[in-house]
């Protein structure tokens with residue numbers, strides 16, 4: 001018996017088995033992780049409203065990161081803005097374009113303090129579990145995505161668990177984290193962003209003229225100094241572990257109408273101007289006098305669509 005031939009045949013059989021397995025079950029392969037940057041761009045252009053800074057920064061950062069075969073560290077975003085402005089929505093758009101199964105992929109993990117780490121008495125257990133999830137996921141697939149919502153409510157000890165994975169360390173316990181992505185979401189800085197935008201409006205400038213650089217320092221200073229945000233205690237910022245602080249701007253009446261139309265369309269209702277205006281009129285805007293920004297962004301649009309939507 002030719003040992004080389006046996007070896008090759010065994011190898012081929014294993015490869016065929018792997019191929020068959022991965023046709024039906026999610027694997028860490030191109031089929032399941034298409035990393036569709038073009039699709040991401042299209043979705044950001046067509047589905048995300050009023051967030052020109054977030055769209056541009058996130059697209060460019062992800063494109064560059066995925067092009068680099070040997071990134072120096074994982075890609076880490078911190079998304080900031082008031083409620084309903086699209087932070088979770090953009091995370092979903094990213095997951096859907098990079099992974100075939102989107103948020104349901106085994107390589108994508110979402111964490112919410114009140115859901116995943118609700119009871120302080122169990123913090124040690126949560127810490128161990130979180131560490132194991134991150135390690136096992138990246139071990140099975142380096143292109144893993146971790147999304148942490150309500151980061152300002154995350155316990156500092158939990159943040160400290162995440163910290164080593166974000167660093168330039170080549171290996172943490174023999175696994176390299178450099179191809180993973182981390183997204184942190186929080187409302188911290190939302191008020192400052194809104195205040196900035198209000199001044200932009202008062203000075204007669206266009207919202208679209210505001211650039212990342214105009215808001216970045218305001219944002220880091222606010223997040224850094226906010227005593228309860230959990231961030232400062234954890235040194236995430238001190239150590240420059242976050243690559244991009246991304247501001248989400250408060251949404252205006254015209255954006256609420258776009259959200260209304262998109263939701264009406266998705267539900268199969270008529271998408272006429274009148275219905276979209278009716279929905280946008282129902283939302284609450286601030287400041288009281290100017291009625292410029294929607295208090296809840298597009299968050300409650302969905303419920304209003306159920307109420308106002310008319311069959312085609």
Ligand SMILES: Nc1ncnc2c1ncn2[C@@H]1O[C@H](COP(=O)(O)OP(=O)(O)OP(=O)(O)O)[C@@H](O)[C@H]1O
Nearest residue numbers: 047048049082083084085086087088089259298299
């Ligand atoms: N900028 C936007 N463009 C299009 N749709 C949006 C936008 N912002 C919010 N939406 C819609 O509103 C819903 C709620 O928004 P989302 O959950 O992303 O808000 P959020 O910023 O994460 O809020 P929170 O801080 O309260 O978690 C989304 O699922 C989406 O349908």
